[in-house]
Amino acid sequence: MTGRALGGERRGGRAGGEGGQASIELLAGLPALLLAALVAAQLLITGWAATLADGAAEAGALARAAGHDPEAAVRAALPGWAGQDVGVEAREGWVTVRIRPPAAVPGLGGALEVDSRAWVRPPGDLTDRGSR
Numbered sequence: 431m432t433g434r435a436l437g438g439e440r441r442g443g444r445a446g447g448e449g450g451q452a453s454i455e456l457l458a459g460l461p462a463l464l465l466a467a468l469v470a471a472q473l474l475i476t477g478w479a480a481t482l483a484d485g486a487a488e489a490g491a492l493a494r495a496a497g498h499d500p501e502a503a504v505r506a507a508l509p510g511w512a513g514q515d516v517g518v519e520a521r522e523g524w525v526t527v528r529i530r531p532p533a534a535v536p537g538l539g540g541a542l543e544v545d546s547r548a549w550v551r552p553p554g555d556l557t558d559r560g561s562r
Contacts, residue, residue: 472534476542479531482512483546490518490525491548500525523552 486507493503500520504527505513517528528545 468534472538472542476531476544479512479529479542480544480546482508483527483529483544484548486512486516486529487525487527487546487548490520490527491523491550494520494523494525494552495550523549525550 486504489507490500490504494500501518504518504525505516508516508529511532512529515530517526519526524547526545526547528543530540530543533542
């Protein structure tokens with residue numbers, strides 16, 4: 431017996447090039463899959479940086495309300511990597527925090543910069559300007 435059925439086809443095996451074709455399709459799709467994973471990771475990191483900026487702006491505003499330095503409070507509220515690349519502006523009760531998240535592609539961090547603002551009535555100020 432030769433292992434062939436009556437139509438000339440092999441029994442129990444695959445057709446000639448299907449295994450090789452699947453490997454080539456996997457290799458062709460792998461870069462797209464890696465790019466999608468990289469984009470998803472970058473979006474998660476940027477979202478995390480926005481959350482950190484929110485908390486740091488609130489910490490700075492609360493420090494200002496207590497009569498302390500808002501910039502020191504902002505830097506203390508951030509992890510090490512964010513505290514190195516942060517911008518803080520405190521004016522008229524507003525505390526604005528800008529953070530550049532780490533970027534997977536060099537130079538992309540500036541385009542992904544996030545900011546957050548918090549307002550607090552400065553000590554001794556009885557006017558309401560928080561609704562701007």
